[in-house]
Amino acid sequence: MNDTVSMRKEAIDYATQAFEADNNGKDEEAIKLYIKSAEKLQQLMKIDENKFNKETYMKKAKEYALRAAELKNKLGPSDGGGSGGGDESKMTKSNSEGSKKE
Numbered sequence: 001m002n003d004t005v006s007m008r009k010e011a012i013d014y015a016t017q018a019f020e021a022d023n024n025g026k027d028e029e030a031i032k033l034y035i036k037s038a039e040k041l042q043q044l045m046k047i048d049e050n051k052f053n054k055e056t057y058m059k060k061a062k063e064y065a066l067r068a069a070e071l072k073n074k075l076g077p078s079d080g081g082g083s084g085g086g087d088e089s090k091m092t093k094s095n096s097e098g099s100k101k102e
Helices: 002-023 027-047 051-075 087-099
Strands: none
Touching: 002 027, 002 051, 027 051
């Protein structure tokens, strides 16, 4: 349980920093932080057994990944946010596929 609490705190910290960077026009930094937060949330989905928490993590991870993708598109192909590596597009695809099953 302690791992879950510390990972949740990390995800929140990354998201908070991402919001600040985003609001201050620091797009590349915001991209990296949104992706880090989304990755932590994906890890939490695997270890937290609470169904409500898992749904919340998935919703927020998708939201952050989409925002990172928006910022990357805004920067253009040459300024892709450094080492983001396209993680958000992979995450967005897998999450959107999961929601298509309804």
